[in-house]
Amino acid sequence: MAETKNATLTIEGKMIDLPILSPTNGPDVVDIRKLYAQANVFTYDPGFTSTAACDSTITFIDGDEGILLHRGYPIDQLAAQSHYLEVCYLLLYGALPSKDELAGFTKIISRHTMIHEQMHYFFRGFRRDSHPMATMVGVVGAMSAFYHDSTDVNDPHQREIASHRLIAKMPTIAAMAYKYSIGQPFMYPRNDLSYAANFLHMCFAVPAETYHVDPILAKAMDRIFTLHADHEQNASTSTVRLASSSGANPFACIAAGIACLWGPAHGGANQAALEQLREIGTVDRIPEFIKMAKDKTTGVRLMGFGHRVYKNFDPRAKVMKESADEVLELLGVHNNPTLQVAKELERIALEDEYFVSKKLYPNVDFYSGIILDAMGFPTSMFTPIFALARTVGWISQWKEQLSDPQLKIGRPRQLYLGESMRDYVPIDQR
Secondary structure, X not given: OXXXXXXXXXXXXXXXXXXXXXXXXXXXXXXXXXXXHHHOOOOOOHHHOOOXXXXXXXXXXXXXXXXXXXXXXXXXXXXXXXXXXXHHHHHHHOOOOOHHHHHHHHHHHXXXXXXXXXXXXXXXXXXXXXXXXXXHHHHHHHHHHOOHHHOOOOOHHHHHHHHHHHHHHHHHHHHHHHHHHHOOOOOOOOOOOOHHHHHHHHHHOEOOEOOOOOHHHHHHHHHHHHHOOOOOOOHHHHHHHHHHOOOOOHHHHHHHHHHHHOOOOOOOHHHHHHHHHHHHOOHHHHHHHHHHHXXXXXXXXXXXXXXXXXXXXXXXXXXXXXXXXXXXXHHOOOOOHHHHHHHHHHHHHHHOHHHHHOOOOEOHHHHHHHHHHHHOOOHHHHHHHHHHHHHHHHHHHHHHHHOOOOOOOOOOOOOOOOOOOOOOOOHHHO
């Protein structure tokens, strides 16, 4: 990153020179770090949609072109040719691993899959009808009470241990949250299984009988993890970075990210998409629904189509569609009314001029919701699975920020529109 030119801002006749920084990819960035000191003004950017809060080497998105790169590698190549743990290594360390490096990393992760036995009591402290995300926020935050040897953020070795523990234990925690919610016994992790197969086993196996994880389902789950591993400076990642800037321990930071992801505008999108498909109910109701979606006065939005960042086709959606087709073929659930609605809605949205002109293509949430539903997951587990997958992205961003020599505690400014200073009035005079 180098300064290539300057921008000049004129305020009440005073000219302020602001450096313009040029990234590897993406638009130039006006550096306003000294603006307040030089001109006594702040910038105003609700939602930070035009503000770069950090520099990063991890993930790049070009929403107009439909590009998503992890450390420079296109997401479609990673999803088709790689697998989740290899992508984890890539995000954490900046390069694809050698065969020996991947074997060593996989072994380390598999050795950390179990959680402290006393943590089982945390699950039993929640109501049975608790949302699994509520359970995950509490349990992940509580990890700092059990793993004291990996909470010192100033120690690189402890940061490394915390990273491995979180990646390894998140599937166990998510699966236990699910098992607890349906009243079944916890299933301990099996380190002889792959990362994705182990998660499916912990979710769907029971002690009374043998459970075989189908390779096609394991592959589809691994792709879901891979396609959700990181997504640049989204709301939950920014939350993790903001929490981290205070020096908070890694488990607290990731718990904060999980809490943010819980929001329906963020991690709950695939759940919302599936619930909308069920609301439509049958294929014959689709034209009526399409008509309402086109009418702005109805307030009806087509969930699972379009994306805030991607103004073109979501690059993750194509790979996810392939997995959806494979899973549906394997499970033979083509007669499912919800899936029939999804297929017809997808066809119409890809052909209808209204949706094509507005680039409202099916996104990754549309297909992932279909896959997870077909696998047998309730909608309440969609966001926990998203959190599981995104953990490595949060950790990678957290590690990068802690090693940044420019690190400062996050302190957004505001445009104050409240009352000016006024004197207190005693209660008997009001």
